[in-house]
Amino acid sequence: MLPDEADQAQRFEKARSAQAGALLEDYVELIDDLLGSGGEARPTDIARRLGVSHATAIKSIARLKREGLATSKLYRGVFLTPEGHDLAARVRARHRLVVDLLIAVGVPERCAELDAEGIEHHVSEAALAAFARFLEAKRK
Amino acid sequence: MLPDEADQAQRFEKARSAQAGALLEDYVELIDDLLGSGGEARPTDIARRLGVSHATAIKSIARLKREGLATSKLYRGVFLTPEGHDLAARVRARHRLVVDLLIAVGVPERCAELDAEGIEHHVSEAALAAFARFLEAKRK
DNA sequence: AATATATTGTAGCCTGTGCTACATTCTAGG
DNA sequence: CCTAGAATGTAGCACAGGCTACAATATATT
Numbered sequence: 305m306l307p308d309e310a311d312q313a314q315r316f317e318k319a320r321s322a323q324a325g326a327l328l329e330d331y332v333e334l335i336d337d338l339l340g341s342g343g344e345a346r347p348t349d350i351a352r353r354l355g356v357s358h359a360t361a362i363k364s365i366a367r368l369k370r371e372g373l374a375t376s377k378l379y380r381g382v383f384l385t386p387e388g389h390d391l392a393a394r395v396r397a398r399h400r401l402v403v404d405l406l407i408a409v410g411v412p413e414r415c416a417e418l419d420a421e422g423i424e425h426h427v428s429e430a431a432l433a434a435f436a437r438f439l440e441a442k443r444k
Numbered sequence: 445m446l447p448d449e450a451d452q453a454q455r456f457e458k459a460r461s462a463q464a465g466a467l468l469e470d471y472v473e474l475i476d477d478l479l480g481s482g483g484e485a486r487p488t489d490i491a492r493r494l495g496v497s498h499a500t501a502i503k504s505i506a507r508l509k510r511e512g513l514a515t516s517k518l519y520r521g522v523f524l525t526p527e528g529h530d531l532a533a534r535v536r537a538r539h540r541l542v543v544d545l546l547i548a549v550g551v552p553e554r555c556a557e558l559d560a561e562g563i564e565h566h567v568s569e570a571a572l573a574a575f576a577r578f579l580e581a582k583r584k
Numbered sequence: 585a586a587t588a589t590a591t592t593g594t595a596g597c598c599t600g601t602g603c604t605a606c607a608t609t610c611t612a613g614g
Numbered sequence: 615c616c617t618a619g620a621a622t623g624t625a626g627c628a629c630a631g632g633c634t635a636c637a638a639t640a641t642a643t644t
Contacts, residue, residue, distance in 0.1 A: 306481050307557075313495030316470065319562035320602090323463060327631075330456065341446050348591060355453030360632055362593060367630085379592055379639060405549065410574040417447075422459035422566025431559050434550040460632090467601080488621060500602055502623060507600085519609060519622055585644100592639070599632080608623070614616090 319426060326425035329395045330354065331364055332373055335382055336392035344381035398432060399424050405435040408442055459566060466565035469535045470494065471504055472513055475522055476532035484521035538572060539564050545575040548582055 306312075334353055338345040351361035365382055368374035373388035384392060402424045406416035427435075446452075474493055478485040491501035505522055508514035513528035524532060542564045546556035567575075 306477055309493055312474075312493045315558055315561040316493075317495045318558060319466075322562050323466075324630085326459075326463075337446055346591080347593085353449055353452045353456075355457045356631085357633060358592075359594085359634080363631070406571060406574075409545065409549065409578040411571045412574070415568055415570045418455055418458060419566055419568050419571050421455040422462050423563050426559055426562025426566075428555055428559050430555045431546060431551045434546075434552070438549040464600085486621075487623085496601085497603060498622075499604080499624080503601075588641100588643080590639105590641075592637100594637070595635085597633080597635105600630090602629085603627080604625105605627105606623105606625080608621100610621070611619090613618085 322426050327364060328368060328371065328373060329391065329425060330421075331368055332384065332388050332392045333395045333399070335368075335374065335384055336389065336396070339384070345383070346381050350382070395424070398427060401432055401435050401439075402427060404439055408439055462566050467504060468508060468511065468513060469531065469565060470561075471508055472524065472528050472532045473535045473539070475508075475514065475524055476529065476536070479524065485523070486521050490522070535564070538567060541572055541575050541579075542567055544579055548579055 307315075331350070331354075334350060335345040338349060338353075347361050347365060348358050350365070351358040354361060356364075365374060365376065368382075368388070369376065372385055373391060374382050374384050376382040399420060402420045403416050406420060406423075407413055411419070447455075471490070471494075474490060475485040478489060478493075483489075487501050487505060488498050490505070491498040494501060505514060505516065508522075508528065509516065512525055513531060514522050514524050516522045539560060542560045543556050546560060546563075547553055551559070
């Protein structure tokens, strides 16, 4: 049984737009991690951790700046704006919740970390809330 | 605590390559659905259901053909090769499993369908197996 | 201080996936 | 049969996100 045409189109549309934001989220979270663990967020480090060339990282950082999530000056490290920091916090919380849920349903920990990286960008607020409830219930 | 640099790069790499295959999977699954429900898979229908222009759909269909997943002749509908059909079957099974798992942990059904569209492309075989075990255990 | 190395930034290319506009072909109604 | 409208296909554009190669700057070593 095929779903309604418009519904289906909307589903795919949502998945596409989620994907469009995924890159920004990954960068912001990583930068926040780097800044948080006592160091700076330097383009080369960011590039290495994301597994891309430094040129690619710099272009993406430029996009972060365009979108008001980060700042940087020539030959200085990258910093987050308040908006960027907020986004990072939300993304990190979501990431944890996704990993925890995967583990709770029996996914091996290492695998949960791997899969969560791709999954997290597509989990809605409603689903996150459900995850939290499920984990809470299970904990008792 | 930051993860190991190489591990982290590998995670992102995996997520990127999963994303690269996602579009093909969506098309193949949809085409199989259309063919399966008694009709043809026409480019215009495919485009409408995916929420993209017909030109975009046709270009993606060309890619499916390049990759040996589909066939079509000028002004005829699209068909799947055996490889395409196999992929569609795997994708559909995975989709169902993801939706069922989301529902099982308390995500509202409609939301589960929405989120699954994006999530499914990032769920590894190991995680799928865990989902199946979890659902089986819960069913009893 | 001078130079070698590492880091940062720029330029230009490719591919993928959107789009609109236009051309072609099919198909149905008159 | 022939013409109007739908469907299909093509061309060309934009943007994102990869890459390599090169240029510029900063840092470290001698």
